[in-house]
Amino acid sequence: MALQEYECPACGGAMEFNPHTQKLKCPYCDSEFDVKDYVANHNSESSGTPSDTQDEMFIYSCGSCGGEILATESLGSLKCPFCSNNVVVKEKFTGEFKPDYIIPFKLTKDDAVKTYTEYVKKKRLVPKVFLEKNHIDEIKGVYVPFWLFDATEEYSGSFEGTKVRTWSDSKYMYTETKYYDISRSGSEQFEKVPVDGSKEMPDDLMESLEPFDHTTMVPFNMGYLAGFLANKYNVTSDECKDRALQRMSASAAADFRATISGYSSLRTKHENCSTSSSSSKYALYPVYILNTTWNDKNFLFAMNGQTGKFIGNLPISFMQALKYYIPIGFIASIIFYMILYSTF
Secondary structure (H helix, E strand, O other): OEEEEOEOOOOOOEOEEEOOOOEEEOOOOOOEEOOOOOOOOEEEEOOOEEOOOOOOEEEEEOOOOOOEEEEEOOEEEEEOOOOOOEEEEHHHHOHHHOOOEEOOOOOOHHHHHHHHHHHHHOOOOOOHHHHOHHHEEEEEEEEEEEEEEEEEEEEEEEEEEEEEEEEEOOOOEEEEEEEEEEEEEEEEEEEEEEEEOOOOOOHHHHHHOOOOOHHHOEEOOHHHHOOOEEEOOOOOHHHHHHHHHHHHHHHHHHHHHOOOOOOOEEEEEEEEEEEEEEEEEEEEEEEEEEEEEEOOEEEEEEEEOOOOOEEEOOOOOHHHHHHHHHHHHHHHHHHHHHHHHHOO
16 A cells, blocks of 8 residues: 655655644744645555454554554554654545545644633533543544535425414403414525544534534645544445435424414424435544543543534532532521521
8 A cells, every 4th residue: 555654855854734824844844835735755655454453453564664553444644653754545545535625624732632621620520630631541633534415405394373362351361262374395405414424433423513614625635634643434425325314304394494483383284305416525524532531431522623612521520519519508508597597
């Protein structure tokens, strides 16, 4: 397999993509190059062979130092653990696996650590150890494969609406209920609805990081991968299509229902969504993955590498809860007894 290495033309150092400048930068001599203008000056032919592990892994030989790099079958952008060279396995992103688009990272690992720290500080009941930066086991910048679907949804729906009016006179209370037949039909066009194309990434986790800003999406160039991990898709477009269409039909139904207003109640009698046309494109999205452990349990956090949206689950510390709620309960008890005492 062909390995493409991003070496600095000036000093030979390992080039990395800088999210802030959107350029390839050498951390040793500070040389910078536009991604589209950079031409790799050190490519090597290296055979990727399966290793003898239970899960299929591949061993690549670094063309710079000869060191062996162990990676999963879907991992196509990686770093040599010996010389720190950033390496892209070309075959993972060429031919049928070549992405149409990529959204480059806008934020750095330092931004991810800062966001994580601010996120934890807002949670009063988490264990204090989560506030320590060195408690983070690993931070990975990963380009996650996504399928982007375009489709037109045809919608039709019928509803029963009511309008209720009440009034009274000196003797009686009156209620008048009027019933209305309501119908809606039409079409709605959707563009670039994303579905995670990686088996390793949980779909609900990736959907929680949306939305991504597609205005910064650019045609794919392997230079954006330098310094980051990247997976090729291992879930096909056909396998992802149903999930995308389900999201579209649910959104279309909600949008058409939202056009109905002014009724006291609304009952759905019939709804139908069908797809008249659809197509898909392949793209890579930037995601930071943070891992940490506590009490032998692993906690996973993710950050949108473009917008900074951060999600994750945190444990609750019993001791922190006691420290937080005991003073509140004590003060509340004093106020209660003072009010109770003043009534006698």
